[in-house]
Amino acid sequence: MPATEIRRALWLLAAGGFVSGLSIRLAEPLLPKVANDFEVSVAAASVLITGFTLAYGLFQLVHGPLGDRIGKLRAVVGALVLAAIASAACAFAPSLQWLAGFRFLTGMTAGAVIPLSFAFIGDNVPYERRQMVLAQFISGTLLGQTFGPLLGGIFSDFIGWRATFLVPACAFLAIGALLTREARTVPQTTHADAPLNPVTRFARLLRVRRVRIILAAVAVEGFLFFGAFAYLGAYLRHDFDLSYTLIGLVLAGFGLGGVAYSMLVRALVRRLGQHGMVAGGGVLLLLCFGVIAAAPGWAATVPFIFLLGLGYYMVHNTLQTHATEMAPEARGSAVSSFAFCLFLGQAAGVSVLGLGVEWAGYRGVIAATGVGLALLGFWFGRELRRL
Numbered sequence: 001m002p003a004t005e006i007r008r009a010l011w012l013l014a015a016g017g018f019v020s021g022l023s024i025r026l027a028e029p030l031l032p033k034v035a036n037d038f039e040v041s042v043a044a045a046s047v048l049i050t051g052f053t054l055a056y057g058l059f060q061l062v063h064g065p066l067g068d069r070i071g072k073l074r075a076v077v078g079a080l081v082l083a084a085i086a087s088a089a090c091a092f093a094p095s096l097q098w099l100a101g102f103r104f105l106t107g108m109t110a111g112a113v114i115p116l117s118f119a120f121i122g123d124n125v126p127y128e129r130r131q132m133v134l135a136q137f138i139s140g141t142l143l144g145q146t147f148g149p150l151l152g153g154i155f156s157d158f159i160g161w162r163a164t165f166l167v168p169a170c171a172f173l174a175i176g177a178l179l180t181r182e183a184r185t186v187p188q189t190t191h192a193d194a195p196l197n198p199v200t201r202f203a204r205l206l207r208v209r210r211v212r213i214i215l216a217a218v219a220v221e222g223f224l225f226f227g228a229f230a231y232l233g234a235y236l237r238h239d240f241d242l243s244y245t246l247i248g249l250v251l252a253g254f255g256l257g258g259v260a261y262s263m264l265v266r267a268l269v270r271r272l273g274q275h276g277m278v279a280g281g282g283v284l285l286l287l288c289f290g291v292i293a294a295a296p297g298w299a300a301t302v303p304f305i306f307l308l309g310l311g312y313y314m315v316h317n318t319l320q321t322h323a324t325e326m327a328p329e330a331r332g333s334a335v336s337s338f339a340f341c342l343f344l345g346q347a348a349g350v351s352v353l354g355l356g357v358e359w360a361g362y363r364g365v366i367a368a369t370g371v372g373l374a375l376l377g378f379w380f381g382r383e384l385r386r387l
Helices: 003-026 028-038 047-058 060-070 072-090 096-110 113-124 127-164 166-185 198-205 209-229 232-240 244-294 298-323 328-384
Strands: none
Touching: 003 028, 003 047, 003 072, 003 096, 003 113, 003 127, 003 166, 028 047, 028 096, 028 127, 047 060, 047 096, 047 328, 060 072, 060 113, 060 198, 060 328, 072 096, 072 113, 072 166, 113 127, 113 328, 127 166, 127 244, 127 298, 198 328, 209 244, 209 298, 209 328, 232 244, 232 298, 232 328, 244 298, 244 328, 298 328
């Protein structure tokens, strides 16, 4: 397959990942205006976020088998077009209930883009280069998530919240149209006999020890990291009385740390190897969460929240790389199962660690999370030698 076709497909998939990431966070600054227009509370309007996220996570188990059956690029093109229609429909929603339903459909379809892009990379990029390519892809997604709230706020101020939803709709449609040629011409790994039943597919994957290890690791990682990260803003507000604007700027450092990782990944892998990446990332997360928990002032947390992004992706990107190879005969299903377990762990972590905050306080939960992630890094680094 010509390298130029692969590069074009990867660039378009990265653009799709950027818009998918942007769409995840786009609604956050719109909530007050949506609540005002529909005469509901901001809490009630937050269904736009929870519905999107729920659909994004749950339907991972559907996207993977579909990609294995018809080809990853074809499935992504279909998802982009449907996401464009659903996002555009948000602009014309006559009520909050309809708007929430269209956001659910947007999450359901946009959620296919990133995991199936990872699976396509797994099919077409040699393993020795895969971690670097995945890291570069992640940087686009991270930029989308980082700039989503900012662009949502700017667009809503200048063109209104309804027209704001047309921006990702147009982007989804344009990228889907451009990717159509690659979906037709690039040879794709397909399995016509692959079962579309997500439960059957997931059960088959779980029979493989390698799959169980990687899915367990990412579920624990999501539980610990995002369970604690969800409360960092509340911690900064509670202990240091920061404004919400400043909290947002401080937490944006995490995304910038992830982008820095994508720039350093080649040197890090060459220097540390994959075993060293997960162990070293775990130690860095222990250090960062420890300092944040013990910080005497908010300014001391800023560089360590940036370093959280670096440490997290040292662990997570290594897990992702192995996820693309844990079941090559069902790569789409495997990577989508990986994403599903990450979301499942994240949802459970937010709930459980929220109870921990009530019992031990913010600082205790943050410190304990660092210890847990360090142990995870050492455990998975040891397991890598057996996989």
